[in-house]
Amino acid sequence: MSVTVSIPTPLRSFTGGHDAVELAGSTVGEVLDGLLSAHSGLKRHLVQDDGRLRNFVNLYLNDTDIRQLESVRTPVTEGDVLTIVPSIAGGSPAVDTELPKLAHAEILRYSRHLLLPEVGLEGQRKLKAARVLTIGAGGLGSPFALYLAAAGVGTLGIVDFDAVDLTNLQRQIIHGTSTLGTSKLESARARLADLNPNVNVEPHETRLTSENALDIIREYDIVVDGTDNFPTRYLVNDACVLLGKPNVYGSIFRFEGQASVFYAKEGPCYRCLYSEPPPPGLVPSCAEGGVLGVLPGIIGCIQALETIKWIIGAGDSLVGRLVLFDALKLRFRELKLRKDPNCPICGTNPTIHELIDYVAFCGIGAEPDYSGVEISVEEFKKEREIKGSGLVLVDVREPHEWDIAHIDGARLIPLGQLPDRLSELDGHAELVMQCHKGSRSMKALEILRGAGFGKVRNLAGGIDAWAERIEPGMARY
Amino acid sequence: MTIRLSESLAGEIRRHGEAAYPAECCGVLAGRIGAGDSKEVVRLEPAVNRRTDDPHRYLIAPEDLRRLEVRLGADGLDIVGYYHSHPDHPAAPSAFDADHAWPWYSYIIVRIDGGRGADLASWVLDDDQPRMHPEPLEVLSEV
Numbered sequence: 001m002s003v004t005v006s007i008p009t010p011l012r013s014f015t016g017g018h019d020a021v022e023l024a025g026s027t028v029g030e031v032l033d034g035l036l037s038a039h040s041g042l043k044r045h046l047v048q049d050d051g052r053l054r055n056f057v058n059l060y061l062n063d064t065d066i067r068q069l070e071s072v073r074t075p076v077t078e079g080d081v082l083t084i085v086p087s088i089a090g091g092s093p094a095v096d097t098e099l100p101k102l103a104h105a106e107i108l109r110y111s112r113h114l115l116l117p118e119v120g121l122e123g124q125r126k127l128k129a130a131r132v133l134t135i136g137a138g139g140l141g142s143p144f145a146l147y148l149a150a151a152g153v154g155t156l157g158i159v160d161f162d163a164v165d166l167t168n169l170q171r172q173i174i175h176g177t178s179t180l181g182t183s184k185l186e187s188a189r190a191r192l193a194d195l196n197p198n199v200n201v202e203p204h205e206t207r208l209t210s211e212n213a214l215d216i217i218r219e220y221d222i223v224v225d226g227t228d229n230f231p232t233r234y235l236v237n238d239a240c241v242l243l244g245k246p247n248v249y250g251s252i253f254r255f256e257g258q259a260s261v262f263y264a265k266e267g268p269c270y271r272c273l274y275s276e277p278p279p280p281g282l283v284p285s286c287a288e289g290g291v292l293g294v295l296p297g298i299i300g301c302i303q304a305l306e307t308i309k310w311i312i313g314a315g316d317s318l319v320g321r322l323v324l325f326d327a328l329k330l331r332f333r334e335l336k337l338r339k340d341p342n343c344p345i346c347g348t349n350p351t352i353h354e355l356i357d358y359v360a361f362c363g364i365g366a367e368p369d370y371s372g373v374e375i376s377v378e379e380f381k382k383e384r385e386i387k388g389s390g391l392v393l394v395d396v397r398e399p400h401e402w403d404i405a406h407i408d409g410a411r412l413i414p415l416g417q418l419p420d421r422l423s424e425l426d427g428h429a430e431l432v433m434q435c436h437k438g439s440r441s442m443k444a445l446e447i448l449r450g451a452g453f454g455k456v457r458n459l460a461g462g463i464d465a466w467a468e469r470i471e472p473g474m475a476r477y
Numbered sequence: 478m479t480i481r482l483s484e485s486l487a488g489e490i491r492r493h494g495e496a497a498y499p500a501e502c503c504g505v506l507a508g509r510i511g512a513g514d515s516k517e518v519v520r521l522e523p524a525v526n527r528r529t530d531d532p533h534r535y536l537i538a539p540e541d542l543r544r545l546e547v548r549l550g551a552d553g554l555d556i557v558g559y560y561h562s563h564p565d566h567p568a569a570p571s572a573f574d575a576d577h578a579w580p581w582y583s584y585i586i587v588r589i590d591g592g593r594g595a596d597l598a599s600w601v602l603d604d605d606q607p608r609m610h611p612e613p614l615e616v617l618s619e620v
Binding site: 008009010011012013014045056058060065083085086087088089090091092 | 501503524528531533534535536537538539542543555556559561562563564565566570571573574577578579580581582584
């Protein structure tokens with residue numbers, strides 16, 4: 001194929017004064033290689049050391065920027081015209097002088113970064129100048145806060161209000177056995193200070209709400225979302241869209257995770273992807289459904305990576321792309337995300353102009369009133385002593401949970417099998433439904449009531465409350 | 478090579494820089510190649526600064542340049558260079574300027590001091606390294 005390459009005025013001295021060169025090749029990349037080997041003086045001006053186009057060099061195939069096609073892999077046909085078009089960029093040195101300087105000890109600490117041309121001294125100083133807000137110091141927050149601090153992010157804000165619990169340590173590696181029971185913020189701050197004392201940690205010991213989110217997020221350049229619930233995720237998204245901040249998103253469940261970067265100025269936001277939250281209770285939380293401990297490590301590290309790339313301006317960001325990870329299959333997949341023109345917050349005619357009530361938006365709190373249907377573990381123990389087998393305890397957990405611990409005399413019917421096994425239950429008996437912490441058994445109660453069972457109650461707090469208050473020798477999980 | 482422009486065009490560059498202060502202005506030098514390979518600036522084409530995230534940076538988009546080249550071609554003119562302002566900084570290229578410069582083009586930088594246009598200088602990329610050297614700039618007084 002013969003293709004005409006149109007040479008702009010500033011580069012004609014390298015092509016013997018010619019304003020166009022005829023070259024053969026089947027892709028843009030081949031034509032470009034041909035051009036560079038015929039006129040090697042062009043190399044320095046068009047490509048980087050690694051052979052990729054310099055970022056202010058644009059190639060147009062006929063009238064289309066090849067970045068909108070298949071880049072250098074775009075096929076060419078006879079008679080095509082490839083035009084080199086400059087972007088003209090520059091600026092005063094103010095930015096260079098405004099970036100904080102690195103002390104000798106910092107240069108040594110970050111030497112492996114400084115060796116990378118994509119980071120270099122300027123990138124490392126950008127990291128030092130950066131202000132990153134991390135939401136949550138839990139499963140996702142642990143790895144990304146650790147890696148961002150290690151990478152030398154200058155200011156790390158952390159929002160959390162929880163305390164370190166023994167069940168956290170299977171995955172929340174920023175905390176440790178020695179900080180059990182203390183606030184996650186204090187535990188995280190101490191660990192980060194040890195990892196990198198140059199990092200200024202700004203603790204926000206509060207739940208993120210519609211009242212405080214804008215004020216907190218406004219003070220940062222970029223937000224990394226490690227929340228585990230839908231109301232906060234929508235809140236973080238909306239606040240970031242309203243303030244024009246990038247939101248590095250990640251979420252995990254059992255063996256699967258996903259990550260993206262939502263930046264409404266350039267791409268879709270979380271609402272473009274999920275316009276409505278799932279019905280409450282449909283998607284169990286990690287506390288209910290479990291999660292493999294390594295999984296948040298992988299997703300949280302992707303979030304840290306995207307944050308660092310964003311700050312130093314290297315590579316291709318996840319804006320407009322959703323990465324899906326399946327740990328059991330060990331497979332990454334990628335979905336292209338499009339901005340939804342009808343998105344209520346970042347679309348062409350937005351209807352949301354301020355933060356709303358996200359708990360109500362996600363339908364939480366609108367559940368029926370269950371007062372009176374719950375029985376405490378103490379009452380249950382007392383009643384069972386009186387009624388004996390007249391009071392049936394139904395455990396709706398999974399068999400592998402049953403193996404960890406169960407209450408003597410309970411019957412195991414996993415929640416998923418319950419609708420098919422209703423005939424095993426005596427409709428006239430008094431039933432008490434029980435699970436791990438009381439939320440799955442509440443769904444079981446609804447199923448039974450819907451099927452006409454009259455005397456059903458729910459064991460408040462589940463086997464966890466039983467183990468805590470009635471049978472202290474029992475294993476908890 | 479030498480670049481020549483009239484005093485009124487130099488004044489226009491200063492005024493553009495003053496108007497954009499404290500941000501940077503940018504634009505295109507449209508002209509012809511004159512005797513002895515000198516560049517003669519005929520008129521200015523103020524450009525839209527596509528960098529809105531950082532007041533110390535400017536970017537002229539390739540699409541804008543493509544359209545402009547067609548328009549200038551109809552008048553028999555070429556792009557001979559670009560101008561931009563350095564608010565409260567010397568009229569000398571930053572490392573960022575040199576890293577992004579194209580060969581042959583003239584890059585005129587105007588210093589804006591506290592909102593007032595000051596000195597003007599023209600720079601060209603070195604042949605063999607990403608550094609810029611000053612280029613003779615003749616400001617012609619008009620009769």
